[in-house]
Amino acid sequence: MLFVATMSSASSATSIPELLFQFLEHLSLRDLISATHVCQDWRALVPKINSPLRLRLLGLSFSDAISPYPIPVGVRILYVYNIETKHKVVIPEPYRTILTEWPSSQPPPGMYWPHSVRFRASGFCFCARHRHMDADLCLCAENEVRSAKITMPNDVFRAVMEEGVVPADQPTSWELFDNPLRLYTGEQNAQTIRFIRAQPATAVEWTGAGRWANIKFSVLQLSRYHVYTTEASSDGIFVLILDGPSRGQIHGWSSQGISWYDGFEAESFWDWNYTEWNRDASAAYYRGDW
Known part of the structure; x- marks a missing residue:
């Protein structure tokens, strides 16, 4: 100067x-x-x-933000450091910059700090706990970065990749295309097809003598979600894709069954219009009260 x-x-x-x-x-x-x-x-x-x-x-930064879960910037910077050094990954933008540079302990207006960051700040446990699991068991620290997988039979994979359509009259396609609440509409199914087709051939692993196609993703866990209607319920975890052409996108993986893919959520952290997890509704679901 x-x-x-x-x-x-x-x-x-x-x-x-x-x-x-x-x-x-x-x-x-x-x-x-x-x-x-x-x-x-x-x-x-x-x-x-x-x-x-x-x-x-x-x-x-000049707008008011109100959240019941303020998290200081120092805690968020430590979270990023621990994730990136332990797992040898780089958190995608804009989420990384928001975590490390947003000056207020309150999140940007219209946003929540994800449950994964809240766990680092307060020990809040957001693991999916099935009825047969220990109620005191928390696996958040072990699963912050994990592998998520989409599995489909050969005939479903071929129909998606070669024709770009939802396989007709294929009961084995139910998980990916007919599973309410988050996977069943035409728009949702089209997004799932785009997501699958965007992955390179090198990302596909074949099992069962070529009968099953598996597409694996490295993901950062963000927050639990629970959606319920009288017809169906959806419970799982939103994750941030860490690798491949879909890096930075947010998707849902159901906590039911074998952690089924549960649908596209947002192109980036900017577009993630997340509604805070309804803890009571989720607890009632696992108790069988729904």
Whole structure:
């Protein structure tokens, strides 16, 4: 900054904005917020930097956020560090920047801190616990990053990959295309087909002498969900895809049966319109009261 201050007036008119842009574009969100308070010139330059993610957060940072689960930034940074060093992964954007740079302990307006981060902050356990499991058993720390899998018979896989259609009259396709609440509408089924077809051939493993196709994903667990109607119930965990062409997307995996795929949820953390888990409804479901 001393260099900038001592430049001649002739050169500063063209050089100072360029130097400032280089400086501002490397600032964290917290520092960008501070930069807007330096002077009018800086306040005018900040919105012009080439960082759509931080600019979007900057716009939200002046809005009120109310959440019953505030989590300090230090806890969130430690969470990211532990996940990435232990599992040798990088958390996809924008979620990573929101965790590490959002200055308030309250999440951005309209969002919740996922249960996985809440577990790190308070020990809150969000594991799916079936009726036959120990009620005191918490596996959150063991399953933060895990493998999720879509399994389908050969004929279903071929129909999806070669024809791009929901297999007709195939009872074995029920799990992927006819399983309410989250998998049964035309729009949901079309999204499931796009998700499967987006995966490269190298991601498919064949078992049972080629009778079953398995597509595996490395995922970061986010939050529990429970949806119930008088016709059906859906209970599972939202996960963030960590690898492949769907990296950064959020999908649901049911906690029933063998952890069936439960459908697409959002393209990224920005689009995740999550409703807080109804703990009482989930507990009633496992007790058999529903």
